[in-house]
Amino acid sequence: MDIQQQYKRVFGYLDKNGDGKISPPELQICIRKMGQELSSEEAEMVAELMDSDGDGLLSMEDLVKVVEAANEEEKANDLKMAFKMYGDEDTITPKSLRRMLSKLGESRSVDECELMIAKFDLDGNGVLDFHEFQDMMMS
Incomplete structure (x- = not known):
């Protein structure tokens, strides 16, 4: 159906x-x-x-x-909850991304996390805000 x-x-x-x-x-x-x-x-x-x-x-x-x-x-709302899992910050930094990936069993370097963030960092500030995170999750 x-x-x-x-x-x-x-x-x-x-x-x-x-x-x-x-x-x-x-x-x-x-x-x-x-x-x-x-x-x-x-x-x-x-x-x-x-x-x-x-x-x-x-x-x-x-x-x-x-x-x-x-x-x-x-x-x-689900995306907001997921975003908050990266810490109490208003952004996802390479270090917070690395910490979260580590908790999920993924071992990545800070450099690798910087590259991952750079793909979706629209304003070029080196971190992801919620809107950039949302774009990343929807792509």
């Missing part, structure tokens, strides 16, 4: 009255099933923001956008 079929199946399940639209309370149920919480006010705000035709309800296409946005937020 491809992703579009899965979305249709979920949409059909949530669209209790079969009108082809998801109300804010139905959206709350959807988000809860994804393991996240959404208050009534937040669900109404999301429905208003993501609603493409202005009726305060979500179509299938609108729901796909909501789900994809939630998935992107989860990925970003």
